Amino acid sequence: MNEGKPTKAKWWSRPRPQDAPGEQGESGEHEGQGAAPEDSADTDGDFELARPAVRQDEDAGDYELRGPEEPADTAVEPADAVVEPAVPVGGAPKPLHDPDPYSTPPYGEPGPWAPAPPVQHPAATPTHGTAIPSQPNQTSIPAASAPPPGIPAPAPAPAPAPAPESAAPAPAPAPDPWQRYDPWAAPAAAGPLQQTGAGVPSTEQRRRRGRKALVGAAVVLALVSGGFGGVVGTYLERNGGIGSVELPQAGKESAGRDSGSVAGIAQRTLPSVVTLHVSGGGEQGTGTGFVLDDRGHILTNNHVVRPAGSTGEITVTFNSGETAQAELVGQDSGYDLAVVKVKGVRGLTPLPLGNSDNMQVGDPVVAIGAPFDLAGTVTSGIISAKQRPITAGGEKGDGSDVSYVDALQTDAPINPGNSGGPLLDSRGRVIGINSAIRSAGSGSEPDSGQSGSIGLGFAIPINQGKRVAEELINTGKATHPVIGVTLDMDYTGDGARVAAEGSEGGAPVTAGGPGAKAGIKAGDVITAVDGQRVHSGEELIVKTRAHRPGDRLELTLERGGKERTLSLVLGSSGGG
Numbered sequence: 001m002n003e004g005k006p007t008k009a010k011w012w013s014r015p016r017p018q019d020a021p022g023e024q025g026e027s028g029e030h031e032g033q034g035a036a037p038e039d040s041a042d043t044d045g046d047f048e049l050a051r052p053a054v055r056q057d058e059d060a061g062d063y064e065l066r067g068p069e070e071p072a073d074t075a076v077e078p079a080d081a082v083v084e085p086a087v088p089v090g091g092a093p094k095p096l097h098d099p100d101p102y103s104t105p106p107y108g109e110p111g112p113w114a115p116a117p118p119v120q121h122p123a124a125t126p127t128h129g130t131a132i133p134s135q136p137n138q139t140s141i142p143a144a145s146a147p148p149p150g151i152p153a154p155a156p157a158p159a160p161a162p163a164p165e166s167a168a169p170a171p172a173p174a175p176d177p178w179q180r181y182d183p184w185a186a187p188a189a190a191g192p193l194q195q196t197g198a199g200v201p202s203t204e205q206r207r208r209r210g211r212k213a214l215v216g217a218a219v220v221l222a223l224v225s226g227g228f229g230g231v232v233g234t235y236l237e238r239n240g241g242i243g244s245v246e247l248p249q250a251g252k253e254s255a256g257r258d259s260g261s262v263a264g265i266a267q268r269t270l271p272s273v274v275t276l277h278v279s280g281g282g283e284q285g286t287g288t289g290f291v292l293d294d295r296g297h298i299l300t301n302n303h304v305v306r307p308a309g310s311t312g313e314i315t316v317t318f319n320s321g322e323t324a325q326a327e328l329v330g331q332d333s334g335y336d337l338a339v340v341k342v343k344g345v346r347g348l349t350p351l352p353l354g355n356s357d358n359m360q361v362g363d364p365v366v367a368i369g370a371p372f373d374l375a376g377t378v379t380s381g382i383i384s385a386k387q388r389p390i391t392a393g394g395e396k397g398d399g400s401d402v403s404y405v406d407a408l409q410t411d412a413p414i415n416p417g418n419s420g421g422p423l424l425d426s427r428g429r430v431i432g433i434n435s436a437i438r439s440a441g442s443g444s445e446p447d448s449g450q451s452g453s454i455g456l457g458f459a460i461p462i463n464q465g466k467r468v469a470e471e472l473i474n475t476g477k478a479t480h481p482v483i484g485v486t487l488d489m490d491y492t493g494d495g496a497r498v499a500a501e502g503s504e505g506g507a508p509v510t511a512g513g514p515g516a517k518a519g520i521k522a523g524d525v526i527t528a529v530d531g532q533r534v535h536s537g538e539e540l541i542v543k544t545r546a547h548r549p550g551d552r553l554e555l556t557l558e559r560g561g562k563e564r565t566l567s568l569v570l571g572s573s574g575g576g
Contacts, residue, residue, distance in 0.1 A: 265366050265428045266378045270319045272351045273421060274298060275370040276326070276340070278305055280312020288369040288421030289316070289340070290430065291350045292469060296342040299469050300420030301435055302331045302403070303393065305338045316342050319376055330472030334480055334545070336392060336403035336435055337465055339472045351422060354429030356408060356461035359383050364426050365410055367434055367457070369418030381412030381455075387532075389542035390458050392436045404538065406546040407458035408432045414457035423459040432459030467548060481549045481570035484513020485520055487537040495527040495558070496540035518568035521559070528556035544570065 201209070257263040272291045276298075278284060287304030291297070298316065305328055308314050314326040324342040331338035359365075366380045388409045393402045410423065414434050423432035438456040471478040486508045488499040498515075499508045500522050508522040509515050520526075528534060529543040530553060547553065549572030556565050 259428075260426050262366055262378065262380045265424055265426070266368070268428050269351060269366075269368060269422070269424060270376055270378075272349050273319060273368045273376070275317045275373070275375040276300060276304055276420070277315045277317070278308045278312060280308040283307035286370060286373045286417050287419045288417065288434070290420075290422045291348050292339070292473075293350050294348050296345055296348060297329065297469075297473055298326065298340050298342065299433065299465065300338055300340065301433065302333050302336045302338045304420045305331060305340060314340055316340070317375065318345075330476040330478070332468060332472065332478040333393060334403055335460065335464065335468045335478060336405065337433070337460065337468045337472070337478070339469055351424075352429045353462055353466055354425050354427070354431040356431045356463045359386065359408065359425065359431055361386060365412055365431070366424045366428075367410070367412040367414055367418060367421060368424070369414070369421030369434060371413075371415035371417040373417055377418075379413040381410050381457075383408055384411045385409035387546075388458060389539045390436060391538050391542075403435075404542045404545050405435060405458065405460050406464070406542045407435070408461055410457045410459060411455040412457060413453040413455070415453050418457075431462050433462065433465050434459050461546075464546060477574060479549055479572045479574060481544055481547050481551065482514070482573045483520070483544060483553075483568065484510035484515040484571055487540065489537050491537065493525065494535055495525040496534055496537040497525045498522050514568045514571045518555070518566045520555075520557070520566065520568075523559070525558045526555055527558060527563070530554050531556075 257267060259265075259268070274289050274291070276287045276289055278287070285304060285307050287300055289298040289300035289304075292299050305314060308328065310328075314328065315323055316326045317323045322345070324345050326340040326342045329339040329341050361383050363383045364380065365383055366378060368376070368378050371377050386408055388407045390405050390407050391402055392405065408423070408431070410432075412423070414437050418434045419436075421434045422430045423434055425431045434457060436458045437453055438458075439452065440454055468478045486499045486502040486506075488497045491497040498520060502508045502510075509520055526534065526540055529540065532543065534540045534543060544553070547570055549570050551570050552567060553570060554565060554567055556563060558564070
């Protein structure tokens with residue numbers, strides 16, 4: 001870039017006064033350090049001019065450097081040539097300021113004849129502080145500007161002698177904090193990290209700090225999570241959640257149930273339970289019945305079918321909803337039982353019959369019926385008492401419609417409409433026929449009344465119902481066991497007293513009857529039957545009808561203040 005052109009100084013500098021005689025060595029050292037390196041003739045790069053020597057005359061004034069000399073055409077000065085420093089012209093005025101050891105321009109601006117700085121070539125520049133090797137074939141000759149007229153040119157500063165090749169390289173100078181920035185300079189090598197003097201934590205200490213930081217972060221996270229959860233929970237509690245409400249629900253389960261459970265019993269027995277709707281003679285009623293056999297016979301209470309009479313209508317509705325007309329087969333008011341039969345119905349499933357004598361107080365039972373015409377109603381309870389003597393009916397006033405029952409007492413809810421329905425044991429077998437309830441403010445009466453259940457229901461034992469049903473189906477009538485005596489129903493003492501005279505003026509003890517054969521006389525008071533105490537005439541009838549005709553009984557009676565025991569065989573009489 002500068003080939004074939006006169007060299008120019010890169011920067012101008014103020015003249016420097018000559019060193020004092022005592023400072024010659026030191027000045028020489030500085031001048032040696034300030035010598036510009038030699039560059040090869042074929043290398044483009046920056047270079048600096050040698051500092052001009054300062055005039056020794058203290059009275060010398062300002063001066064100017066000579067301009068650069070034109071290079072010779074025929075010869076090039078050798079690299080080791082000594083350049084004489086410029087000497088100010090004698091008689092020049094003394095400088096106004098002391099020499100600047102740093103060779104900085106005065107007031108930060110160049111002089112009037114300072115050459116323009118050359119364009120720098122973007123070549124690689126050695127790192128600051130690195131010694132620049134001398135290059136042969138390159139002579140650094142400081143150019144001096146032409147002095148003004150009347151001022152002698154300063155003598156050139158002598159060039160330092162080249163260092164011997166065998167000499168050790170000079171140590172790298174310390175970095176200059178005032179050195180200008182070179183954009184093309186290579187970055188300085190990063191030095192090793194230095195400790196600040198603080199103690200270096202050990203591995204265990206770093207682990208402890210890490211654990212402490214982890215625990216602290218966990219605590220902060222827990223606190224933030226707890227606070228956020230509390231806010232969300234409070235909001236959900238006060239506002240009832242976010243979005244639509246969807247309630248939890250159990251999934252679909254199998255419909256099968258344990259055979260001994262109430263649900264299992266109901267599943268098996270409901271198809272065999274029917275609802276009866278009876279009308280006739282200006283009356284109508286609703287009751288329940290159950291299938292006895294596959295022929296269509298259905299057992300129910302007598303007071304359920306009584307409104308039909310001989311010309312009324314009986315409609316049977318099965319659990320499936322199918323209906324059929326039924327006809328009356330037989331009935332008995334003394335036992336409050338009746339049998340009807342449906343025709344044209346197939347696939348009937350009869351209910352199995354149990355044994356009422358096997359039931360004990362506390363055994364679980366299930367009642368099925370149509371209370372208040374609500375078909376298929378299932379209730380459950382226990383046997384709360386056995387052999388409870390009850391009487392029901394008596395609407396006619398002559399006693400012909402009074403029923404005497406040695407009943408099973410249950411707390412299973414029984415209401416009007418349950419009459420004639422089955423009372424089942426834990427295996428689904430019939431052990432009674434629901435017949436009567438005791439309601440508040442009334443005595444024992446058929447459930448045809450409109451009073452509700454108070455937990456006192458009564459059922460005819462199936463052992464008695466089976467015998468009566470068989471007789472009604474086979475003969476249309478039921479037989480009653482009798483002792484053959486007339487009782488004084490107005491007697492208020494303890495026991496059942498034989499009347500003084502019979503009905504319509506006849507004998508109180510039927511001649512040739514079971515009582516006459518056993519030796520019973522008028523006025524005797526019967527106090528026990530088979531060892532069970534009786535307290536009234538109704539109880540004696542109930543105890544007697546709990547047996548079949550032909551059964552033998554042991555009676556305890558009082559006569560003339562003395563107690564006697566008699567044995568007799570029950571007779572039979574036609575029912576109605």
